[in-house]
Amino acid sequence: MTFYQKGANFERSIVRDFWENGFTAIRAAGSGCAPQPIPDVIAMKGSRIIIIECKTTAKPTFRLGKEEIAKLRAFTERADCEAYLALKFNNVKPKFFPLDLVAGRTVTKNDTALSFETLLGIQKTL
Secondary structure (H helix, E strand, O other), X not given: OOHHHHHHHHHHHHHHHHHHOOOEEEXXXXXXXXXXXXXXXXXXXXXXXXXXXEEXXXXXXXXXXXXXXXXXXXXXXXXXXXXXXXXXXXXXXXXXXXXXXXXXXXXXXXXXXXXXXXXHOOOOOO
């Protein structure tokens, strides 16, 4: 499986999870090469809008680039929405980090993050 296929499959699974939980969600194919700031996934329910930048990695750490953060912030300000990094480390459930938490820092697979359920408000953080 190529890196592209792995990432696209992860994005599709996030979209599917949103739909299964009553959200409308889309995957923005080719979002990484668009000149405008476009996130990988956009989900909406009522007045709540969530954007997700999805990344997969085989490494135990990950750092989102400054340019990507700037683009996501620009989209967030324009759309007045919540922004998250969805990170899929090998053999670990996806972790969701608020954009402001990951800006300028490296995250590890052992870092505390939100689960999908917590992100949706279904499950409270401990």
